[in-house]
Amino acid sequence: MLDINNGQLLPTLENRWTIVCKIREYAPDLIICNRPNDYHPDHRYTGVLLQDAAFMVTVPNIAPDTPALRTNPVFLYFEDGFQKPSPFEPDIVCLPEVFPFANLTGPEPSLAESSEAPIGPFSRPFAEFAEKHKCHVVCPIHTVANGRYYNAAVFIDRHGQYVGQYQKMHPTVGEMDSGIAPGAAQPPVFKTDIGALGAGVGFLLLGYLSWKWLKTFWPTKHVHACSVIANRVIFNRRSGPKIAILSLSIHVMAVVIAWCAVRSISAPAAFEQLFMLVPPIMLITMLPISIAGWGVREATMGLAFGYAGLMSSEGVNISLLLGAVSFIVGGFGGLVWIFSAEKAAKGATPIEAHD
Numbered sequence: 001m002l003d004i005n006n007g008q009l010l011p012t013l014e015n016r017w018t019i020v021c022k023i024r025e026y027a028p029d030l031i032i033c034n035r036p037n038d039y040h041p042d043h044r045y046t047g048v049l050l051q052d053a054a055f056m057v058t059v060p061n062i063a064p065d066t067p068a069l070r071t072n073p074v075f076l077y078f079e080d081g082f083q084k085p086s087p088f089e090p091d092i093v094c095l096p097e098v099f100p101f102a103n104l105t106g107p108e109p110s111l112a113e114s115s116e117a118p119i120g121p122f123s124r125p126f127a128e129f130a131e132k133h134k135c136h137v138v139c140p141i142h143t144v145a146n147g148r149y150y151n152a153a154v155f156i157d158r159h160g161q162y163v164g165q166y167q168k169m170h171p172t173v174g175e176m177d178s179g180i181a182p183g184a185a186q187p188p189v190f191k192t193d194i195g196a197l198g199a200g201v202g203f204l205l206l207g208y209l210s211w212k213w214l215k216t217f218w219p220t221k222h223v224h225a226c227s228v229i230a231n232r233v234i235f236n237r238r239s240g241p242k243i244a245i246l247s248l249s250i251h252v253m254a255v256v257i258a259w260c261a262v263r264s265i266s267a268p269a270a271f272e273q274l275f276m277l278v279p280p281i282m283l284i285t286m287l288p289i290s291i292a293g294w295g296v297r298e299a300t301m302g303l304a305f306g307y308a309g310l311m312s313s314e315g316v317n318i319s320l321l322l323g324a325v326s327f328i329v330g331g332f333g334g335l336v337w338i339f340s341a342e343k344a345a346k347g348a349t350p351i352e353a354h355d
Contacts, residue, residue, distance in 0.1 A: 007041060011048040017063050019053045024066040028073050035077045037085060050075060093129070094138040097151070111149050111179045115142040118154045118162045131160030136192070143167070148181040155190050159272055164190045191276065207231040251279045254322075261321035267314040269305070277304045281319075297323060 002009075002018065009015070023031070034040075036047035054075050060068040080088050100122055101108055108114075119127050123139045130137040137156040142149055143165060150167040157163050167183025168175075176182075206214070207227030214224040234240050255271070255278045262269045281300045285293030298319040305315030 009042045009045045009049075011045045011052070016049055016052050016056070019049045020056050020063050021066045023053060023057045023073065024063075024069055027069060030074045030076065032076045032078060035080060035082070035088065037082050038080065039082070047077070090133055090135040092136040092138070093126070095126070095140055097140045097153075099140055100142075111142060115144040115149055118143060118152075118165055119156075123154055123156070127156050127160040127162070129160075130156045130158060134158045142180075149179050150183055151175060151180050152183070158193065161270065161273060163192075164188050191280070193276075203227055204231055204234070251282070254278050254282055257325050258318055258322050261318045261325070262314075264321065265314070265317055267318060269314065269318075277301075280304075292323075292327070294323060 001022065002015075004015075031050060033050045034043035034047045036044055036051060038044045038047065054072065056062045057069045058072055062068070076091075077088070079090065082088065096102075100114070116122060118141075120141070123141050126137045126139045129135075135158060139154045139156060141152055141154055143152040143154070144150070150165075151171055152165045152167045154165045155163045166188060168180070169183045169185060169187070171180045171182055203223075204227060206224055207230065209224075214220050233243055255275050258274050258278050259271050261267075262274065281297065281304055284300050285297045290296045298316050301315040301319035301322075302313070303315075305318075
């Protein structure tokens with residue numbers, strides 16, 4: 001690609017612009033390179049050049065002869081064993097599809113013998129690796145569900161917990177002859193910690209946008225108004241800390257109630273899983289499409305449990321128990337409000353009409 005002899009690559013300005021133009025020309029989604037502390041100078045300077053070009057590929061007035069990219073590719077480093085200046089720490093480990101059966105000395109096991117639960121004998125060490133190194137792991141295994149076998153990629157989060165699995169949509173003829181079934185036509189979407197953080201930051205940034213259509217277009221004007229209010233409340237010096245503490249307390253209480261419901265029916269769900277699932281479910285139930293969230297909460301909880309690799313029916317049962325407890329607690333809270341001095345004072349204030 002570049003007319004540079006072995007061992008002669010340098011991180012010059014000319015080479016940086018060349019790399020920027022090449023990235024724009026190919027417009028890749030993913031770029032993998034060596035870290036800038038590799039033993040070989042060509043490897044080392046390739047990492048430096050790509051690091052320097054990573055942002056520049058989206059800047060229009062840099063190398064203007066080639067159109068700037070609208071979105072940045074994902075830049076990743078190869079794994080290495082170098083310890084200085086810092087050891088390699090993975091963010092995501094993606095194992096190849098043939099990894100479970102590569103270099104086997106004996107005959108390849110049958111489909112029934114090689115299939116296992118999402119976190120089973122083969123994938124469990126990688127779940128432990130994910131927990132130890134606080135990284136995500138994509139582990140290829142054969143899974144079985146409802147008597148059907150799938151060539152799957154299991155997604156494991158930073159805590160070593162099973163998040164979900166992608167089942168190969170288009171198996172080869174040989175795989176289908178051996179008994180592998182095609183997966184769902186719609187690939188799954190998994191919730192990650194960085195994804196949830198990005199969604200929250202995006203919601204807050206929405207309030208700073210001054211586009212007129214955001215304030216007038218019916219589907220967006222209410223969301224934009226909520227974002228503006230959220231920014232005013234959260235970033236207020238007086239109310240911000242109080243709101244943060246109250247919000248965290250409410251979410252923790254909801255998770256604890258759900259955890260008590262899980263323990264009462266001996267459902268196979270960990271506290272960490274509930275801590276990730278319950279808050280967004282409670283947010284969805286606030287949509288004004290049901291009475292107190294009934295129905296919406298059950299459907300969402302069942303769907304979320306299914307995506308998390310848990311029994312959907314257990315999610316519905318937990319949702320019903322959570323709703324019942326919330327109703328009872330809300331009833332006591334309503335009585336306290338009805339007989340409170342604040343309610344009496346507000347009830348005595350006449351309602352004024354506003355134009």
